[in-house]
Amino acid sequence: MQVALVGLGVMGKNLALNLIEQGLTLVAYDRNPDAGAELLSCAQSLGLAERLHIVSDLGDMIRRLETPRSILLLVPAGELVDRVCSDLVEAGVDKDDIIIDCGNSNYKDGIARKLKYQNKFEFATMGISGGAEGARHGPAMMASGSEGGWERIIPWFEKVAASYNGDSCFARVGQSASGHFVKMVHNGIEYALMQLIAEMYQLLRHGTGRTPKEVAEVFKSWSEGQLNSYLLSISSHILELETDNKESLVDLIDNKVGAKGTGLWTAQNALELGIAVPSLVAAVQARHLTNTIDTHAAKEMTYASQQTAKIDIDLDELKSAFYLASLLCYRQGLALIKGASRAHQWKVDLGKTLQTWRAGCIIRADYLDDIAEGVEFIDTLQAESLALRKVTGLAVSSGLAFPVLSSTQTYIATLSTPSNGHLVQAQRDYFGEHGIKTHSGETCHLTDLVEIDAKVR
Numbered sequence: 001m002q003v004a005l006v007g008l009g010v011m012g013k014n015l016a017l018n019l020i021e022q023g024l025t026l027v028a029y030d031r032n033p034d035a036g037a038e039l040l041s042c043a044q045s046l047g048l049a050e051r052l053h054i055v056s057d058l059g060d061m062i063r064r065l066e067t068p069r070s071i072l073l074l075v076p077a078g079e080l081v082d083r084v085c086s087d088l089v090e091a092g093v094d095k096d097d098i099i100i101d102c103g104n105s106n107y108k109d110g111i112a113r114k115l116k117y118q119n120k121f122e123f124a125t126m127g128i129s130g131g132a133e134g135a136r137h138g139p140a141m142m143a144s145g146s147e148g149g150w151e152r153i154i155p156w157f158e159k160v161a162a163s164y165n166g167d168s169c170f171a172r173v174g175q176s177a178s179g180h181f182v183k184m185v186h187n188g189i190e191y192a193l194m195q196l197i198a199e200m201y202q203l204l205r206h207g208t209g210r211t212p213k214e215v216a217e218v219f220k221s222w223s224e225g226q227l228n229s230y231l232l233s234i235s236s237h238i239l240e241l242e243t244d245n246k247e248s249l250v251d252l253i254d255n256k257v258g259a260k261g262t263g264l265w266t267a268q269n270a271l272e273l274g275i276a277v278p279s280l281v282a283a284v285q286a287r288h289l290t291n292t293i294d295t296h297a298a299k300e301m302t303y304a305s306q307q308t309a310k311i312d313i314d315l316d317e318l319k320s321a322f323y324l325a326s327l328l329c330y331r332q333g334l335a336l337i338k339g340a341s342r343a344h345q346w347k348v349d350l351g352k353t354l355q356t357w358r359a360g361c362i363i364r365a366d367y368l369d370d371i372a373e374g375v376e377f378i379d380t381l382q383a384e385s386l387a388l389r390k391v392t393g394l395a396v397s398s399g400l401a402f403p404v405l406s407s408t409q410t411y412i413a414t415l416s417t418p419s420n421g422h423l424v425q426a427q428r429d430y431f432g433e434h435g436i437k438t439h440s441g442e443t444c445h446l447t448d449l450v451e452i453d454a455k456v457r
């Protein structure tokens, strides 16, 4: 099987090596000739160069490929994707060829591109997770698009992707550009889990007075059981790293956090679709907040003025709270995918989606085993729910900030305790005559139910 790859940056180069290692023949192109030369030299040192053809223009790429052609794009999201697609049309791709956008593109661009190129070639999307390591040795691959174009490639990508218990972490999760939507939500969950772990660290370090190394020990002990996850493992590794002067590595790093935008898109789409993902939104805003404050001044203020209080936390309860909060981040993300799939008629398969997250990706975790059985089990975790409530209360009482932890507690509390929506409904109708819906399902106004002599002005 022969495929082509356009874009030989870090992800492209590593995916290219993975593809040829799995037995595919690759025609590769990058507008920077050095990138092609570097890939060739890596392939040579692995003894795989005969499966690789570096080309210097897209016309040559098109001529070398057997038809129907399969072309992967690993170029930065945005305008460049369209530019490469147009160049490929000019170079001679045709209707039966498939071009798969594998970058972190916005799914809305994917939908538009499907239409734009519908008579020129088959446009498909695939979200890839796992960073450079994953691309090289087995990423998670969230693909989408019409069945036809994918048929000939699927068996190969199933080998290229990571595998979990013998099952591939490649899946065509749904129709249209749903692969990119699923990858976007993967990243939204990624933001929330990263921030949640950072908050556990914050609580243990500044709330209970542990050193980064001691926090690393706590995380390591959690990783030995059910809570094992990639993000927890890398966090505990980072926290135990020290310079030669025994300074903790994390203390050398500024607090301002950047973002490429997929977390923001997740939040925006959730808000537009009316699907509540407070933990995911809070994680995006937590990053924004790190950029809003003058972190240096804030650091001095925190230490100098002693405005926070030490707290006594039970480690088993904290572990339970962290477990449930993590599960609830996935639950919100899955609800968003389900809602978007319904709204766009993508027929996204949540089982297959979870399968792609089992290995290779950034949000892989052992407890996905539990979620794979059905997210509803999360609602039965009584002891963990009490622990989450207690831990959040204590954490907040320290005066430190816990945006994702507290949003997650708010999320579960909102779903499982008496609501106050009736008063908000009444307020809307009181001043704006927007109507209310009663328990019996009737839509009316407050004045249909009670007599209001004179309204407050």
Ligand code: 6PG
Pocket: 104, 128, 129, 130, 131, 187, 190, 258, 259, 260, 261, 262, 263, 361, 362
């Ligand atoms: C992955 C990552 C990857 C990338 C994020 C970073 O799944 O491999 O999610 O896609 O690291 O895009 O996103 P931010 O720069 O927004 O944190």
